[in-house]
């Protein structure tokens with residue numbers, strides 16, 4: 001019988017990781033100094049593991065925690081403000097039937113995901129939301145381990161090109177070369193040789209959602225593709 005690592009052990013390994021001194025120092029400093037609006041809160045300040053349904057068939061891969069969002073709350077796509085990327089993503093997941101509420105404000109908000117799990121390419125908040133190539137490469141083993149602990153995953157939605165490329169690189173490291181090489185684009189759909197489907201999606205950052213580069217109907221299109229691939 002194939003043995004999979006337990007999701008809890010993978011998450012513990014992520015939370016205690018110290019492999020990137022620059023990112024660990026930055027997250028700790030942000031957690032110490034805090035933003036004025038959150039000065040009475042205890043920041044998480046550690047690497048952020050994934051969140052969601054351990055039996056998920058849909059995996060979402062984001063970029064990295066936000067300094068005052070997930071680095072503060074300890075849950076991916078959580079706490080980056082009303083109408084921020086967490087709310088935007090969760091409202092789309094709620095419309096598609098994967099989330100029980102349309103917002104993601106704090107870890108005690110009662111949010112649960114069904115058949116979906118959210119991970120990230122990088123687990124520590126990077127300065128300027130920009131991890132270095134070495135940091136992305138170093139963190140990929142955590143995504144690999146989390147994926148191994150989620151054996152039912154059939155569809156992967158990559159939120160942004162960095163997540164898209166990180167997932168393809170991970171497959172290559174597992175010996176799975178995808179030809180022709182899928183190109184990132186919003187709502188791009190690629191059938192992978194391992195039977196999974198990889199879907200591209202613009203990242204739901206405020207930069208994209210406030211400018212109209214990414215709209216709610218565009219998110220719905222991505223999750224329609226995902227639902228079709230899961231059927």
Ligand code: SF4
Pocket residue numbers: 014017018019020021023024047122123124135138139142
């Ligand atoms: S970014 Fe990833 S590899 Fe680097 S310290 Fe954080 S959890 Fe570890």
